[in-house]
Amino acid sequence: MSKTIKNTSNLIDFSTPCVMGVLNLTEDSFFDGGKYISRIQIQNRVKEIYLEGAKIIDIGACSSKPGSKPIEENKEIDKLLEAIKIIKETSPNLIISVDTFRANVARECIKHGAHIINDISAGELDSKMLETIVELNVPYVMMHMQGKPLDMQKNPQYANIIDEIIKFFEKKILLLNEKGFKKIIIDPGLGFGKNIQHNYQIVNNIEEFHTLGYPLLIGASRKSMIYKLLDISVVEALNGTTIINTIALLKKTSILRVHDIKEAVECIKLTEMTLKSR
Numbered sequence: 010m011s012k013t014i015k016n017t018s019n020l021i022d023f024s025t026p027c028v029m030g031v032l033n034l035t036e037d038s039f040f041d042g043g044k045y046i047s048r049i050q051i052q053n054r055v056k057e058i059y060l061e062g063a064k065i066i067d068i069g070a071c072s073s074k075p076g077s078k079p080i081e082e083n084k085e086i087d088k089l090l091e092a093i094k095i096i097k098e099t100s101p102n103l104i105i106s107v108d109t110f111r112a113n114v115a116r117e118c119i120k121h122g123a124h125i126i127n128d129i130s131a132g133e134l135d136s137k138m139l140e141t142i143v144e145l146n147v148p149y150v151m152m153h154m155q156g157k158p159l160d161m162q163k164n165p166q167y168a169n170i171i172d173e174i175i176k177f178f179e180k181k182i183l184l185l186n187e188k189g190f191k192k193i194i195i196d197p198g199l200g201f202g203k204n205i206q207h208n209y210q211i212v213n214n215i216e217e218f219h220t221l222g223y224p225l226l227i228g229a230s231r232k233s234m235i236y237k238l239l240d241i242s243v244v245e246a247l248n249g250t251t252i253i254n255t256i257a258l259l260k261k262t263s264i265l266r267v268h269d270i271k272e273a274v275e276c277i278k279l280t281e282m283t284l285k286s287r
Contacts, residue, residue, distance in 0.1 A: 014148045014192050014224065016104060016124040021064075021148065023224045023263040025281060028273045029065040029106060030058035031230065031266060034088045035072040035080075051095050059100035061270035065125065066100075068092045069108030073129050073201075075162040085109065086117050093121050106150065112137040119145050125194075129154055129201060131181050139181075143188045150194040150226055153177055155202025165202045171214045174198075178221050194264065196226040200234055208234040212253060215260040228266035229253040251276055259284070 013020040021027075032054055036046065058066050070088035071079050079085075089107060096105055106125035107118040112135045115126045124147060131151035132138040142149045153174045155165050167173050174197055182193060195218055197211045218225050229235065235249035236242060247269055254265050254273060258280040267273040 026277050027064040029067050029264050029266040030063035030270045031268050032068045034070040052099050055096050055099045062274035063270045065104045067106040073158045110134040112141040143190045148192040152196035153198040161202040170207050193223045195223050200232045224263035226264040227257040227262045230267040
């Protein structure tokens with residue numbers, strides 16, 4: 010597996026796992042919707058993400074929580090471009106990832122200084138996304154999702170979830186590799202078209218995804234797979250998040266996508282020291 014991926018300005022080094030900090034610009038995100046709407050709120054969150062040790066900031070303006078409907082494309086672009094501008098003014102060393110499934114949005118954001126595209130649908134929701142990514146030649150996080158956010162949690166079913174997700178990625182990787190594109194990051198998509206049992210099957214078999222040959226991203230942060238299983242609120246789900254992140258790190262995950270930066274950075278430091286001390 011490659012230890013580095015070239016973005017538009019430098020190399021992203023995965024020899025040590027890194028943290029991707031979430032900046033939700035939406036008003037209806039499942040955890041922090043509406044918290045980062047004004048310029049000062051965004052600035053403060055960007056500073057927090059950087060100072061607490063994240064290498065990557067992942068910005069999204071279109072909610073993908075279960076049951077959600079996408080906002081208009083022009084509104085998504087406007088919110089994202091404003092955020093990119095603020096990030097570059099506030100913490101220019103952060104690598105900017107844009108959470109979007111739309112090819113036009115991806116193009117505009119890269120044009121204005123973003124570095125990575127994070128697509129929850131791996132090109133399934135916009136037929137032009139893969140060709141656009143190849144043209145832009147930037148790192149591409151492709152995630153597996155069964156269905157769409159509006160209906161993805163309505164009785165998702167798999168015969169063999171690990172095999173099916175791996176085959177899904179193999180087809181996508183082949184399409185991109187045939188066009189000479191290899192700047193790929195894999196996200197199995199915890200919580201996206203999966204029930205609780207499905208999610209824990211993925212966690213238990215994370216190492217299987219390394220056969221694909223690309224860095225792996227895991228996003229378990231405060232998701233329902235944690236708080237529903239523990240019968241707690243999303244606000245109380247940090248400890249559970251850390252446990253899932255630790256398991257993911259022990260199984261050689263490269264990126265943790267999280268809301269709580271400091272705790273994830275500490276998790277990486279402790280896990281890495283433990284592995285080095287064997």
